[in-house]
Amino acid sequence: MRWELSAEQADFRSVLADWLAQTCPAETVRDWLDAGDHGTFEERFVGEGWFGVGAPEELGGEGGGLVELALAAEELGRSAAPSSAWLGSMLALPALAALPEAAKALLADGVTTVLAVPAGQVPGSGSGVTTDGASLTGRIPTVLAASRARRLVVPVNGALHLVEVDQPGVRITPRALTDRSRTVADVELDGARALAIPLDGAESAQALELAARRAAILVAADALGAMERMLDTTVEYTLQRKQFGVPIGSFQAVKHAAAEMLVKVESARSILYLAAASVGADEGDAPVLAAAAKAQICAAASAAADSALTLHGAIGYTWEHDLQLYYKRAKLDVELFGSPGLWNDRLADRLALVPTAQG
Template identity: 55%
Template sequence: MEWKLSDEQITYQETLRGWLSDTASAATVRAWLDEGDERTFEAQFVRDGWSGVGIPEALGGQGGGLVELALTAEELARAAVPSAAWLATALAVPALADRPDAAEKAFAGKAVTLLVPADEVPDSGPVLAMDSEGRLSGSVPRVLAGSRVDSFVAVVREGDHRAVRLVRAEDVEKSARRLLDRSRSVADVRLDAVPSEPLPVEGEAFLREYAARAAVLVAADSLGAAERMLALAVDYSKQRRQFGVPIGSFQAVKHAAATILVGTEAGRSVLYYAAATVDAGEPGCGLHAAAAKAQITAESARAADSALTVHGAIGYTWEHDLHLFSKRAKLDEYLFGTPAQWNERIADGLRLV
């Protein structure tokens, strides 16, 4: 099956790519990452009106859905720009469906994230305790953009069901962690009898939706990184010469590039079909999202190894751009669950007898 984007979606993708080319050159991105500066790009992304694309107008967004969000994630990865706050907000904002004021603020730079470990499948369960007055206590390690957001969404056990609560970031303790991929960030978050307010969202349904959306958007990010690594590998293979000829003329190098290309093109159809079915809430959409996460992130991690092999020793150097994208692909392989974990979910969900 070949998934085709609409003309409007293609135009959006091309326009965003052009804006990123003008705004986030490789030298500019390197400066942001070297300085640990995520805010400069985030502020400009919001100011120029990109942060609300893919978000319903009722929530203060500009319309569109998960396909548009996936297009955004793919392009952000192609540019290796800081995107943790954007991704965290895009995933958590459905919890604010009955709080359009809070949702609108989220896409005006007041980011929000869900209190779950970023290296686990997101719907594993609550990790915080709540007392009779709605105060939350507990610790959550490795929260995506945990030190970058203005509020947190928490899912807690309330009686025999899960409840969703909103917490102000100023009321919690945050400790940032360093990642090899400097374009994303996580932090350990600790709550000690922190006040919270209820959000009228059904917890089980929200976590299922969050997990599926996370799988799709991380897969999209991984696809964008793989596309850029392929472009770098092909360009380098035309420049580097051995035995008097470009290394791109060697069969082994051609095969490596072709394998990356096949993986990215196969992943593209899987990704955007999954995004469309998750957005529509179709039966089996969770399995489609799981397939996208498992397949694309595994392929992109392999693409990182292949691209590094094509580049040889220069690919290991800090000065070459390849490491920006290979580290991104390697993190995506583990972000919100490994391919093995998502494959297990697929196996559990299939009726084989």
């Protein structure tokens, strides 16, 4: 099945793609990453109204839904734009719906509020934080965009809490990633004051499950964008690079490798937007489609990255070449919020068993 975007969604993607091409071409992105500067892009993204796209208007967003968020994630991945703060905030949003003022501060004013869960785990897998009723203590490793955040949504024993970062009981320790376009940091809480988010246990679990499905969709969309850019970059390179007096793109083996990348891109696009629409509408097949999207698209992007690097040779991994930005992006997406293996396990858990034919 091929998912078709509406005219409005296609227009949105085109306008955002044009804005990103002007705002953060590859050479600008490299300058930002060289300097460790994510703030310049984040301020522009918020200031020009993109941050709230895909979020409810009643919470201060621009309207739209998960398909629009996936379109944004795809274009951000295609540009290798610094987007950790945006992604971490979009995962925190389901919990913030119970605190409308905090949600409005996030969406309208860019008060970055991220979900404090380990970046390598599926959201909802638990945390090492405890509470005495008024404050939180514990450590959460590798939280996406924690160093960019002003507030954290922290899961604790089946409940969710909102924590202001700027207080004595909170320590944020950044950790280096090979993909410099994203950031993670360890969060240590030592008697940090917290506001309980007014959700009961079932509602908190539902918010975390929705965060997990949104993570699957948005990371898969990011991987698709990176994969599309690697395909374009590889085709362009193989038509310029010559051996034996002809472009290497004329060699049959190179054509086959590029064709396989194209097949991965097209199949990923169909999976992604069907899954985004299903999760956004909370349909019955949403858990299965979200798991399939995360597992299959991220694995395909990783394989495409290897093919792209093989066709480029060693030059593709040098800092001066654009390919390394998208290669590293795709490789992080494979593990971000759960590996393909973890999501395949979730997929298997939700599929009905079919009895084998008896001989």
